[in-house]
Amino acid sequence: MTLLRAADDRQSTFSARHSDGNRAVAIWLWAVAALVIAMIVVGGATRLTESGLSITEWQPLLGAIPPLSHADWLAAFEKYKQIPQYHIMNHGMSLAEFQSIYWWEWSHRFLGRIIGVAFAVPLIFFWLTGRLKRGSGAKFLGVLALGGVQGVIGWYMVKSGLVERVDVSQYRLALHLTTAFAILGLLVWLALEEWPDVARRAAGSVTPLIRRLGAIIVAAVILQVVLGAFVAGLKAGFIYNTWPTMNGQWFPSDYWTTPAYLTFFESHAASQFNHRIMAYIVVLIVLTELWLVMRSPVDSRTRTTAVFLALGVFAQVALGIMTLLAHVPLELGVVHQFGGAIVFVLAVVHLLAIRRAVVRE
Numbered sequence: 375m376t377l378l379r380a381a382d383d384r385q386s387t388f389s390a391r392h393s394d395g396n397r398a399v400a401i402w403l404w405a406v407a408a409l410v411i412a413m414i415v416v417g418g419a420t421r422l423t424e425s426g427l428s429i430t431e432w433q434p435l436l437g438a439i440p441p442l443s444h445a446d447w448l449a450a451f452e453k454y455k456q457i458p459q460y461h462i463m464n465h466g467m468s469l470a471e472f473q474s475i476y477w478w479e480w481s482h483r484f485l486g487r488i489i490g491v492a493f494a495v496p497l498i499f500f501w502l503t504g505r506l507k508r509g510s511g512a513k514f515l516g517v518l519a520l521g522g523v524q525g526v527i528g529w530y531m532v533k534s535g536l537v538e539r540v541d542v543s544q545y546r547l548a549l550h551l552t553t554a555f556a557i558l559g560l561l562v563w564l565a566l567e568e569w570p571d572v573a574r575r576a577a578g579s580v581t582p583l584i585r586r587l588g589a590i591i592v593a594a595v596i597l598q599v600v601l602g603a604f605v606a607g608l609k610a611g612f613i614y615n616t617w618p619t620m621n622g623q624w625f626p627s628d629y630w631t632t633p634a635y636l637t638f639f640e641s642h643a644a645s646q647f648n649h650r651i652m653a654y655i656v657v658l659i660v661l662t663e664l665w666l667v668m669r670s671p672v673d674s675r676t677r678t679t680a681v682f683l684a685l686g687v688f689a690q691v692a693l694g695i696m697t698l699l700a701h702v703p704l705e706l707g708v709v710h711q712f713g714g715a716i717v718f719v720l721a722v723v724h725l726l727a728i729r730r731a732v733v734r735e
Contacts, residue, residue, distance in 0.1 A: 396505055396568050402496045403565035409489045410558045411715045416482045417554070418711035421606055422704050425478035426542055427459050432529040438487055440480050450476065459540040486528070490521055510564070517560050524553045544607025545639065551603040555596060555718055562722045580672055580731045587663045588725040591683070594656050595721050599714060601649045604638075610645040611702040617695050620647065653691050660687045663724075676731055679724035686717045 420426050430453045431437070441447040451472050454460055460467070497514050500506050506514070531550045534543035605611050614620040626643035637644045660683055667680040690713040697706040 396500075396507070397570060399500055399505060400565045400568035402500070403561050403568060406489060406493050407558055407561040407565060407719070409485070409492055410554065410561060411712065411719075413482070413485050413489060414551070414554055414558070414715050415708055415712045416478070416485055417551070418606075419704065419708050420478045420482045421547070422702070422707045423475060423478050424459070424463070424541070425475035426482075426532060427457060427535045428454055428472065428476040428479045429483070429532075430454060430457060430536055432532070434487075434525065438484060440476075447473065457536050458538065459535065462540045483528075486525060490518075490525075493518055493521065507568075510568075513560075513564060517557065517564070520553070520557055520560070524550070524557060527553055541609075542607065544604050547607040548600050548603035551606075552596065552600055555599050555715070558715060558718065559592070559722050562719050563726060566723065566726045579670075580676060580728045580733060581666065581670060582733055584663065584666050584670065584672075584676075585728050585733060587659060587666070588721075588728045591656070591659055591663060592718075592721045592725050594652070594659055595714075595718050598649070598652045598656055599718065601645070601652050602711075602714065604645045605649050608640075608642050608645050610642040610649075611698060611707075613642055614646055615698055615701050617698060620650075653694060657687055657691060660684050672728075673731060675727045676724075679720065679727045683717070683720040683724045686713075686720045690714060690717050 429437070429450070441450050447469060451469055454472060454476075464471070493514075497518065501511055501514075527546070527550050531542050531546035534546050535541050614626065616622070620626045620643070626647055628643045629637065629641060629647060631637045631641040631644070638648065639645075664680045664684045667677055690710070693706070693710050693713050697703075697710045700706055
C-alpha cells in the first residue's frame with residue numbers, strides 16, 4: 375500500500391508537469407503495438423501452413439520451453455499423432471516435417487508471451503515512478519487483462535481442432551483475430567493520446583460528417599477483418615481465383631447453403647464474395663472521406679492521415695487481388711494480413727486526428 379501511495383503521489387506530480395502526454399510511454403505503447411502486428415503476421419503464417427494444431431497442450435509457463443532433446447521431440451510428435459489432423463491430412467509425415475509446423479505454432483505462442491512481458495514490466499515501472507497520467511493506469515490494466523483473455527481465446531480456438539476436426543473452427547478463429555485487432559487498436563489509441571503533440575487539439579476544423587465517417591471506417595475495417603477470418607477459416611481463398619468475376623460469375627451460383635441462416639458463416643462462396651464486396655465498400659467510404667477532407671479547411675494532420683489511409687486501402691485491395699489470383703501463396707498471404715493490420719492502424723490514427731479537430735456545424 376505504501377508503494378502504491380507513493381506511486382500515486384509521484385503520478386500526481388508528474389501529471390501536473392506533463393498533462394499533455396508522455397513521449398516515453400507513447401514509444402513503449404508503439405513498440406508493443408508493433409509486436410502485436412508481428413503476432414498477427416506470425417498467426418497468419420501459422421494458419422496458412424496448417425501449423426496451429428501441432429502443439430496439443432496449453433501450458434502458459436512451461437510451454438515457453440520447446441522440446442530440447444530427441445526424446446522430447448518424439449513425445450511431442452506422438453501427441454500430435456493422436457489428433458484427426460495427423461490421421462487425415464499428415465499421416466506418415468516425418469519428424470522433420472512435424473518440427474517445421476511445430477516451430478510456427480511455438481513461435482506464435484512464444485511471441486504472445488513476449489508481448490505480455492513487454493507490456494507488463496514497463497507498465498509496472500511507469501506506474502511506480504509516477505509517469506502515468508492520472509486515470510490512465512486503469513486503461514493499461516484493461517489492455518493487459520484483454521491480452522490475458524486473448525491467450526485463453528487462442529487455446530479455445532486450438533481445442534476446436536483437436537477432436538473431430540482437422541482444422542480450427544472459423545468462428546473461434548474470427549474471435550481470436552478480432553480480439554488481436556482490438557488490442558492493437560487500443561494500443562495505438564493510447565499511444566496517440568500519450569504523444570504530446572497529438573494530445574493537443576488540432577488547429578483545423580472538421581464537419582460532423584467527416585467525424586462520423588472516420589468512426590464508420592474503423593468499424594468497416596474491423597468488419598472486413600472478421601470476414602477475412604472466415605475466408606481463412608474456411609480456406610475460401612483457394613476457390614474462385616479470378617477477378618473481377620468469380621469464375622465468370624458476378625454472384626456465385628453456390629452462394630447459399632442449407633440452412634440459409636448459416637450461409638454467411640459456413641458457405642465458402644459466400645465467405646469470399648462477402649469479403650470482396652466489403653473491400654469495395656471500404657474503398658468507397660474511404661474515398662468519400664478523402665473527398666470531404668480535401669474540400670474542407672482541416673488541419674494538416676487530418677489531411678495527411680486521410681491521404682495515407684486512402685493509399686493504404688488501395689494497396690491492400692491490390693494485394694488482396696494478387697493473393698487471390700496466385701492461389702494464396704504463403705508469402706502473399708502473410709503480407710496481406712500485415713497490410714490489413716496497417717490499414718487498421720491508419721484508420722485509428724485518422725479517427726483520433728479528426729476527433730482532436732474542432733467540429734464545424
